[in-house]
Amino acid sequence: MDIQETVKQAIQQAVTELYQQSIGEVVLQPTKKEFDGLYTFVTFPLTKALRQAPAQIGQTIGEWLVANSPVVSAFNVVQGFLNLSIADRAWIDTLNDIAANDTFGQLPDKGQSVMVEFSSPNTNKPLHLGHLRNNFLGDSVSRILKASGYDVVKTCIVNDRGVHICKSMLAYQRFGNDETPESAGMKGDHLIGKYYVLFDKAYKAEVEQMVAQGTPKEEAEKTAPLMQEVQAMLRRWEQGDAETVALWKKLNDWVYEGFAVTYKTIGVGFDKTYYESNTYLLGKEIVEEGLAKGVFYRKDDNSVWIDLTEEGLDQKLVLRADGTSVYITQDLGTTELKDHDFHADRQIWVVGNEQDYHFNVLFAILRRLGRSYAQNLYHLSYGMVDLPTGKMKSREGTVVDADDLVRETTEAAATAADEAAKGKMDEFSETEKQALFQMLGLGALKYYLLKVDPQKRMQFNPAESVDLHGNTGPYIQYVHARIQSVLRKAGDMGLATTGTATATELDDVEQQLVFLLSQYPQRVAEAGADYAPSYIGQYAYELARTFNQFYDRLSILKEIDPVRLQNRLVLAGAVGRTIKSAMELLGINVPEKM
RNA sequence: GCAUUCGUAGCUCAAUUGGAUAGAGCACCUGACUACGGAUCAGGAGGUUUGGGGUUCGAAUCCCUACGAGUGCACCA
Known part of the structure; x- marks a missing residue:
């Protein structure tokens, strides 16, 4: 115990x-x-x-x-x-228990499953900084829940249809000249994003011209020829027009190829991907069911509504007068589908806090419908990422592109390593170096985005995000590399780096380290309960910092008392493994050397 | 206007959920290297927790109020 x-x-x-x-x-x-x-x-x-x-x-x-x-x-x-x-004796026993436990930090199986939906991109543009927070959060929460003893299913629902992709399609049709990712030398997602921007420009020009000729702005926005054509294209898509569907498939495939590269780089993946083109018609049967149960009501114009004023919400439309579904109808359907597919004991959505109201409504409707799973739905609502210059706005071109950002942080890590490594990486091959720089760059970025409480809005400062000093990912990665270096050297000296500590006394800072180690399983449990990777980040930093204090005050390899030396090697090993484990929960890899 | 989230050092964030003298990092100043890896460590300075009331042994945390900021309030997703 x-x-x-x-x-x-x-x-x-x-x-x-x-x-x-x-x-x-x-x-x-x-x-x-x-x-x-x-x-x-x-x-x-x-x-x-x-x-x-x-x-x-x-x-x-x-x-x-x-x-x-x-x-x-x-x-x-x-x-x-x-x-x-x-008593020191109790701490030494604890240290030996931890050192002997190969799965320290993995909590007992809870016999329950959790489904985590995250990422969920649109296919009309590449991923940006906001998506990165979402992806890192979803990935990390999935890992933490798994460590907490749950069976985890990671899902993604791709928003691959609708007006937005039609805009890119129309612009491509008009200005594309059969350009391909290969001919343009661009990732597919970036290429399609380019046409989305082109559409927006052309459309704005049209509206501006109409306004100049006296059309009221609101009317111009609705009746501009380009907008009319987009609507027509969406209708053709919904009717299954062969040419439109072929174009849609071609462009979406390019986007998926681009996304795949990004996901691979950032180390994120899913167990099951849903496509909205397959699910957007779902939910209508649920509306019928709700009408039959008297949960929904029909207005004179034939539209269907629910009155949620008792829950402190409003009246909400769930089916249009023409019988087509809206966003919430779809979500009712996909929630039901996900439950049908996996029967998870809990469903979690990692979605920005601008959709708080939407999820309140969704959950309230499912409760009204008497769904047994309705009590086990959770919206992991996270805050927006701001830039030092203010909000990110795609229209104003202030969006930080995910691929660019990852490349820049990797380059920053390489630059910093030139100054700091001082020959430690001389035996590294060029590919090994590149792999390390990416590990450090991504570590910096992930840690920067995950160390903040998910619920809170946060500010992204590019200079701070690539910093290697202080409370950063690379600082923690450094401590891991440092520990491995000591253990390697101990091995070279013929010392056993595993085994049992037999010391009877501990220095204060050693005691503090064992104490921190002993807290790890509890911190994992708390992080799982609160869906808070930030707890793990803070823990890893505290552990790394305390190790550096220990390292500075006490010598390991120069310790003359063999019992104390052995104790410190066991301690260092346990700290190294726990840092590695904690960082893995954040989706961050740690190097053996750097 | 209504709903909702938030406001902590110059800046970015913590504060074990109501506990001790509110802690870290960055930036600034001062120390420690022919090193078990200095990508480090030690120290200094920096606060009326937005203002004002209340609840109690005790409040950054709960309640009220004022001010300031974000988001939502589509037959878009």
Whole structure:
């Protein structure tokens, strides 16, 4: 059993014996650095039940613990805070348990499955910075849930049909001259994005001209010839017109080829991909069902609605007067489809917070319809990414392209390595170097986007995102490389780098390191429960930073006492593996050398 | 206008969910290298947690209010 659990039970027993009362769940917090001890028990909440002053309770329980618990070695009381020190022996046992555990951080199987939907791109333009936050979040949350003991299914729903792709198709038809990704020397997604921009320009010019000739702006936007043609094209697509469908397939395939390259580079993938062209007609049967159940109602014009004012929401249209479906109708259908396909115990959507209202409505409708899975749906809503110059706006060309960004961070890592590596990578081949630079660049980028609480809006500062110092991905990667270097050297010296630590005493910073290691499974569980990769990022940084302090204050290989030396090697190994594990939960790889 | 999220050091973010003197990084200043990897470490300076009220042993966190910002309020997706 771990130390924390042992201490909690000892406190419960102490209260029972000393006060003849039982308290509920005992909460321990890490002791603040300026005080002695590693665990703190707050006694204020007990004053009423135990009818004693907080400090007195702390003193009484503390004395009992030192006398009766083998793991508690000392205590001090500050006001209502009981700070507990733990015996070195207990920490060394803990370290050995961790070192011997090949799957440390992997929590027991929960026997439940979770479906995580993320990425979900449109096929009319390449991925940008906002998509990266979405992809990294979805990927990391999937990994964390898996480590938390869930069976995870990663899904993506590609928005491959509709007005937006028709705009690119029309522009390509007009101005494309049969250009291909090969002939243009562009990735397919970028090529199609180019035509999307071209459409927008031509369309705006038309509208402007009409306005100049006296047409009201709103009317011009609707009746501009290009817009009319796009609408006509969408209708032809929906009717299955062969030529239109062929063009649509050709352009979408180019986009998928481009996306595939990006996904491969950033290390993200899916177990199942849905295409909206296959699912956009779903949901109508559910509308029929809702009408029959009286959950929906039909207006005179034949449109179908639901009244959600009781839930604090509005009246919402679920089917148009002409019988066609809207966004929410589709989502009702796809949610049902996903449930049918996988029967997951929970469905999660990683979607930006601009759609908070949409998901409130979606979940409310499914509850009204009495779907058994409706209680287990969760919208992982994340904040927008701003630039130092303000919001990203595709119209104003201030969008940061994902491929460009990954390339730039990789180049920045290469530049930095020239200055910092000082010959450590001399034996690397050119491809090994490139692989390392990409690992570091991506590590910097992923860590930068994941260290912030997902729910919060965040600012993207390009200079900070490629920084290698301080609270960054490469800092943590560096510590891993550093540990591996020490272990390699120890191997060269003929020292055993695995095995059991037999020391009886620990330095403060060693104790602190083992304590941090022991917290890892709990942090994984919390990150899973809150869908918060940021917890893992902060943990990895704290562990790496504490290791650097340990490394600076105490020598490993120059330690003359063989018992202490062995202890430090086991400790370093365990820290290295835990850093690697934590970074994997963020989708970040760590190097052996850098 | 209605709904909703948010406001913490110069900047970017934390704060174990109501606990101790609010912590990190960047930037700035000062120290430590013929090194177990200095892509590091140690120290300094930097705060009325947007303002004002309230709840209690205790508030950045909960409630009210003012101000400021984001997002949503389509028969688009």
